[in-house]
Amino acid sequence: MFRFSDMPKFLFSFLLVLPIMAIFFGGRVDFTIGKGKTIFKWKKIKIKSVYFLDSFCVYEKLKYDNRFTHACVYAGGAIANLASIFLINGLVIADILSTSLFSYQFVYFSVYYIIFSLLPIKFTETTSSDGRAIYDALRYGKITCNPD
Template sequence: MFGWKDIPTFFWAFFLVLPLVAIVHQMGHTLFALLFGGKGSFTVGRGRTLLKVGVVKIKHLYFLDSFCEYEGLKFINKFTHALVYLGGPLFNLLSVLLINSMISDHIWEPNAFFYQFSYFSVYFVFFALLPVKYAKNHSSDGRAIYDVLKYGRTCDTFD
């Protein structure tokens, strides 16, 4: 049961762990865009910009949302676009595998942070791969993958 003693854990998870999982996710998309010769950037949050470092923008409401944009791939085909869209969920899965292997090799001790990070990462993967269209030019990763593989349509903004 959720009680008063759980409030600090909730704030820790909501305001630190969840945004870190979003950053890992968007880094996956951005890295794949860069690997294929393009330019990528991502934004974490909504509202006014608090911080801009390279290709990363952190917004005032940093815990609310995240999205990636890319352009100018040098290797342009359905599969390179699909891999850019798949990069986010792939990075989330790889981060969980890394955490689990570090814990099972006794390099890291299990703790609430790793549990929450892994939990939110799996959550991100599941919902990112659902083929959902949020708005005209804003799709989930799964929908973006579907659209590019089936119809050859790329998505301007995706999660």
């Protein structure tokens, strides 16, 4: 169950893990959580009224601007989840972390996220899954996350 005490962990993940690939390739990022009317805005972060429905990251032109770097940005979430799976499993194998419901569910849901985020699905004319964005970037050089 997600509790208020989990917020620092969530914010750390959201503000560090999600944009790290865009920042790595020289991009500037904006965050929007949810859909609908904006209820909170602080610098480059917006929270919308239906906050649980969607979230996305918009980035400006990358310093290293090519098909591969854009595909890496789109794959950043899946790569971070895969790295976290290896980290948790490594900690369990090294007996630093005990096998528990938390470690099992963390790995299970991380795998679930990776699989479904990489399915190449076009949600609307302007939004796609990470998998579709990766495919479009590599195949056509199309940037689907950047509105410009």
